[in-house]
């Protein structure tokens with residue numbers, strides 16, 4: 663008997679650091695990777711039609727390709743960051759095409775749970791008053807965007823909870839996979855909450871989980887963190 667993952671076909675868009683890690687996770691889980699490409703617009707439509715695309719490309723490539731991704735694939739999982747200023751255009755393209763989109767600035771389960779904690783702390787400290795929020799994100803020197811997508815998402819959660827925009831600082835050094843610290847500075851004390859990725863594996867595992875979740879899902883736009891937190895509560 664076939665199970666859901668045995669029928670799943672994946673196309674990897676962006677065969678860089680993350681694309682290669684996704685390929686490894688797919689192999690570990692016995693999920694078929696039918697193509698990997700650094701030029702997703704050139705991919706054969708017939709290959710794309712039955713496949714879920716996992717996109718870890720570049721901010722510029724995703725900005726150029728999102729409409730094509732929405733048109734071509736059965737569903738798309740986007741990990742690429744650096745496009746949130748055009749979120750409404752991207753969402754409209756997927757809605758119009760009737761293609762499912764699952765997106766996340768950070769596909770790790772650790773950051774997903776941390777985000778729920780940041781929302782709660784922000785809401786409570788916002789009500790208490792007297793605290794100044796800040797975010798520090800540290801990444802490898804190859805990263806193209808700053809602040810990180812995760813820092814932007816966390817800043818949005820702090821703003822929603824406290825009504826205050828946090829100060830955000832970005833550090834680029836060495837080969838750091840990703841460290842995000844959210845701090846709340848008061849007159850008498852400080853709360854800090856930090857996530858450190860030890861490698862890219864957790865991001866890739868989350869993206870592959872998202873691809874499996876597209877099966878049987880009503881067409882729509884989904885944020886991975888919201889889907890997971892709902893399931894965990």
Ligand SMILES: NC(=O)C1=CN([C@@H]2O[C@H](COP(=O)(O)OP(=O)(O)OC[C@H]3O[C@@H](n4cnc5c(N)ncnc54)[C@H](OP(=O)(O)O)[C@@H]3O)[C@@H](O)[C@H]2O)C=CC1
Nearest residue numbers: 676677678679680700702719723741742743767768769865
């Ligand atoms: N949401 C999450 O959990 C995570 C998100 N990210 C994000 O994912 C993205 C990729 O990160 P990373 O793998 O480290 O970056 P890399 O630079 O290692 O990989 C990006 C790849 O995309 C390729 N590419 C360029 N143009 C296209 C195109 N038109 N179609 C498809 N692929 C293309 C590049 O090819 P070439 O080199 O030939 O130009 C390169 O191989 C970044 O935006 C990063 O912030 C990263 C980790 C986790």
Ligand SMILES: O=C(O)C1=N[C@H](C(=O)O)C[C@H](O)C1
Nearest residue numbers: 743767768805810811812840
């Ligand atoms: O570029 C990266 O490497 C990462 N990018 C994502 C981001 O911009 O938040 C997620 C993770 O921190 C790694």
